[in-house]
Amino acid sequence: MGMTERSIIAGSKRVYLKEKAIAGFLLLCAMVSVVTTAGIVIVLLYESVGFFKEVSIIKFLFGTRWEPLLEPRSFGVLPLLSGTLMIVVGSALIALPIGVLTAVYLSQYAEDRTRTILKPVLEILAGIPTVVYGYFALTFISPLLRQVFPSTHVFNALSASIVVGIMILPMVASLCDDAIRAVPNTLKQGGYALGATPFEVITQVIIPGAFSGIMASFILAVSRAFGETMAVTLAAGATPNLTINPLESIQTMTAYIVQVSLGDTPAGGTEYQTIFAVGALLFFVTLLMNIIANRVMHHFREVYE
Amino acid sequence: MKYKAIIAFTCAMGLLIVGCGKSGSKDHVPGVLTGGVSIDGSSTVFPITEAVAEEFGKVHPRVRVTVGISGTGGGFKRYAAGETDICDASRPIKQREIDKASENNVAFIELPVAFDGLSVVVSRKNDWVDYLTVDELHRIWMPESTINTWKDIRPEWPAKTINLFGPGTDSGTFDYFTEAINGKSQYCRSDFSKSEDDNVLVQGVAGDKYALGFFGFAYYIENTNKLKVVPIDNGEGAVTPTETTINNGTYQPLSRPIFIYVNPASVQQPQVDAFVRFYLEKAPELVSEVGYVPLPQLVYQLCLKRYSSGITGSVFSNRNTVGLKIEDLLPE
């Protein structure tokens, strides 16, 4: 009860401090992500506030003319928003049906051999860089479209939508696959026991059961399409255009941000601030969609546990 | 233990990069130029500067030249802030840019490097346009223009919407075109497809039968298989831009000099000095190769003299240089 005990206690204190320090350091590292979010919000809002001093937020959100550079200037973001929406809707029309059907097929019908081919294929499609998709749209899809629809412009929304659809397809397929697998097998077997055909089990048992997961996958995929940049910059064009004709050239919010930064307008000036105003719009819309999707997914997880 | 291996691997990678990168940069061989030259600005001038940079790189491989295409306006903003050594410009520097530069104690040596015949182009598939008068161009491009279809220009032309393409407002080409055609710089209708990237314009016009666009001559020459240039009638008959007509000044009002602006402070660095001299020396050859029109040999010599003497200030700015001869503007 002398030296040994005292040295043990002294040692513990040192160890205790060291442990606390390490924990603190690790916490700091983890806080980087919080700082990042804070940074994004601060940067976007700070410059946007400056922007909205010059331009009324109503005019920004509801104006139909986007002309930030030439007189008479107009900062209505609707043409950019409609450009983005065209891509989003177009890609969703492609990715969602194909994705769900692929997931259904993979989980209900496919043999193992098919799965071993298809799973990697989907992973590869998901891993291809977006600039490659842009190139593909520009050099393959657009010329193809122009042969089918001669009135298609060189840069058009349809080509970019198709390619973005291909890009988000694996995400939909994989998330729907997870959702379908989470439906308890007992429900499925119950359906078969009652004499239902696989189609009926799928449409009346499985899909309703996996519905929230499928919905969540849709929202996440759409949110990804919203933020897509390279494919649309290469293929969709640089013309802010409020139109519903997918064969025309349009400009999305993301492509506009790229265009302005290529022209590198240095700090200050309303043009420079448009990067942040449009960026803020983009950020908050995708954030909202992601939050909703996560809520939906949580809801669906709870139901079965 | 595994994590020690990871740490060792990471350190090794770190050393590898540093080693790879710094291979030789420490050993300063006398006579071998190192350092950087930072250039930004006009996408019209870019092809020339790129060519010069590429050839320069063969002679001085250790010098790191970067060339951006922010547009003449964007280039000047960076130049005035002291961020770049050289500004590519397809129009003379404006007064407010001069003021901005002097606020930051940045001076400039103005050096014309080539003639450009700003070209008005249509798609190869356009078979009705034979020429356009300056007046017609003005009516097409002025603000509040009422011209929307080809028929509005001349009744015998198709009643199809004209799709207009042009450089953006950071572009010196845009400034010059609007000044020459509409009388005032940046005075223009706003409903056209804009891009700082001339390649986007080329593709847009080339693929659209009813398109009309304008950009630097080099971009037309590079793509004659896709584009058709429109002869311009300035009152003395339709003139097609060619090396001859641009050089002798008959292609008006769209012939113009294009420039580089050099920061005299940067010139203190040997690699920048070497680069500018190389530029002026190789200009006649590279300018033609790229597709623009070289200035008369005399002018290049005057430029070299001007540069060597470090004469700053602009002789092209703040005046309408349309139609003037460069030799007259540059003092001996």
Added chain:
Amino acid sequence: MTGDNSGFSSGLKRRRKIENIFRIISLTITWVSVIILLVLLTHVTLQGFQRLNLGFLQNFPSRFPDKAGLKSALYGSIWLISLIFLISVPLGTASAIYLEEYGKKGILGKFIEINIANLAGVPSIVYGILGLAIFVRFMGLGRSVLAGSLTMSLLILPVIIMAAREALRAVPQSVRHGAYALGATRWQTIIHHVLPASTPGILTGVILAMSRAIGETAPLIMIGALTYVAFIPEGPMDSFTALPIQIFNWASRPQAEFQTVAAAGIIVLLGVLLLMNAAAVIIRNYFQRKYKW
């Protein structure tokens, strides 16, 4: 009992027909993905294959399509990936360790988790805007490799953190309990037992995150990497270009020859990605055999 179905018609024939039609439709549609991938790869290969030679990898970009090469882009990408690795792996691993081992029950932990989940869904161009405002302008790093690496690190940090967490979670609690029982402190169990065991999983996740980083273009454009660069970066503060940027540059030029060069660049990029993913799979398989809990 079995013969007469007069009162009850199950409509089996019609239902079976619908079933068959549906099955065929979903089968066809599923294979659409495979067909698309094949078409894409074939198109790119056909376009670019002729341009692929050793010279392509060793040349700098040029105004002549037949002389243009990937050298500066390759080295730029190598610089980027290396710096990104050095920044994001320690940071991401440390964050994951905190979240999994220390912060699981606290409100702070939950808050950080939510942040990470949200950050994972932010478009890459917003990271570019952040990088432009903070690293390029505010911190004055200019258009350097360092600014690019920092921006990209932030972009892939959520991916690394999530992968690292999965790897940490996969280590059975018995390992930790065993260490505690022997008197180890929390940090000692982590550094000597949990971390080594989860390293393969973390490494796999890191490689996948890196392969994402190599292909991202938008944030690099935002911080100003899109210029003519014909040299190899010699330090973190140098200007640079990268594989996807160079491809974007070439694809934007209207001359058909440059499209070919772009396709060749894409083949190289896809090749690099293939290597990285193969490496990840190999590591995963090797260590799965070693660490059979």
